[in-house]
Amino acid sequence: MRAVRLQAVGRIELAEVPDPVPAFGEILVRVEAAGICGTDRHLYKGEFPCAPPVTLGHEFAGEIVGCGPGVALDLGTRxxxxxNIACGGCEQCLRGRTNLCLRNVAVGIHRDGGFADLVAFPAHRAVPVPGLHPHHAAFAEPLACTLHGVDMGAPVPGERVIVLGGGVIGLLAVQLARNAGAEVTLVTRHPAKRELALQVGATHTAATEDEARALLPKGADLVLECAGVAETVEMAPRLTRSGGRVVVLGVLPQGETVRIEPFDLLFREIQLLHSFINPFTQTRAAAMLATGRVNVAPLISRIIPLSEAAATIANPAAAGEVKVLVVPG
Incomplete structure (x- = not known):
């Protein structure tokens, strides 16, 4: 079969590899759609820890075509x-913080993932999505990560929320905050992404910090940083009202630092929180996609074949691009 393999930092290629064989407790899935994530580009550049050589792809959906011993799931189920495969026995798992598992193994990062014709992974990490289009089902993982961050920020009806960054996480966060009853302003320099934000539920948009401040002179109750760049992480507290909250969902390169003024956070009692992956939120995300509470169709910028995935990951995202889906087909 074909697979997009990260052979080493800075080296990614489409390769022919043996078909995977599901082990005990695993299923074999024919991949129907897989999303390219900013983390994939961080992995390619060596900015996020992983275990090459490895087949990338951690946002994917497909059809069960085989089961290993100990599994009795219906073939053909999407x-x-x-x-994320938590160990279940470390101190973090035992206190319910499975996203902080000391021995977490992530499909598409530490073991072979979904940029391939076929992938094997543990059956208990499969979320059934019957009736959901595979292009939409591939958004379950990024939506689950966004849900965790918005849960931490806990917006309530009538609050004002600023979302920094118009990528897929930012545009999902816009919809989740609106679903919670908040007014939402998206801040991004990209005109097409500002237009898209209005389409999916933003109340206002702004291109710059100054424009956002003009809209909300006292600041927002909650700022969700979804861009993953130093500029917006530093900007987030400045756009937060006294007594407000900041949740950082964006992923900065490992080792990068930002400038924060602790006195300002102290004097205005700003909560500065960070959100990591998706503990116990994947099933909720799949249900939201199935019921249409979150609209992902407008977020699909391009659909590409597996043969183009390596080059797409190795190069920066195109201006205005939100989500590129890989369809092995």
Whole structure:
């Protein structure tokens, strides 16, 4: 079969590899759609820890075509992969913080993932998504991660929320905050993404910090940082009202630092929180996609074949691009 393999930092290629064989407790899935994530580009550049050589792809959905010993799931069932495999026995798992598992193994990062014709992974990490289009089912993982961050920020009706960054996480966060009853302003320099934000539920948009401040002179109750760049992480507290909250969902390169003024956070009692992956939120995400509470169709910028995935990951995202889906087909 074909697979997009990260052979080493800075080296990614489409390769022919043996078909995977599901082990005990695993299923074999024919991949129907897989999303390219900013983390994939961080992995390619060596900015996020992984275990090459490895087949990338942690946002994917497909059809069960085989089961290993100990599994009795119906062949033909469409599933979305929850890629994080917690050990269940470390101190973090035992206190319910499975996203902080000391021995977490992530599909598409530490073991072979979904940029391939076929993938094997544990059956208990498969979320059934019957009736959901595979292009939409592939959004279950990024939506689950966004849900965790918005849960931490806990917006309530009538609050004002600023979302920094118009990528897929930012545009999903816009919809979740609006679903919670908040007014939402998206801040991004890209005109097409501002237009898209209005389409999916933003109340206002702004291109710059100054424009956002003009809209909300006292600041927002909650700021969701979804861009993953130092500029917006530093901007987030400045756009937060006294007594407000900041949740950082964006992923900065490992080792990068930002400038924060602790006195300002102290004097205005700003909560500065960070959100990591998707503990116990994947099933909720799949249900939201199935019922249409979150609209992902407008977020699909391009659909490409597996043969173009390596080059797409190795190069920066095109201006205005939100989500590129890989369809092995």
């Amino acid at each position: 599933v979305a992969c929850d890629p």
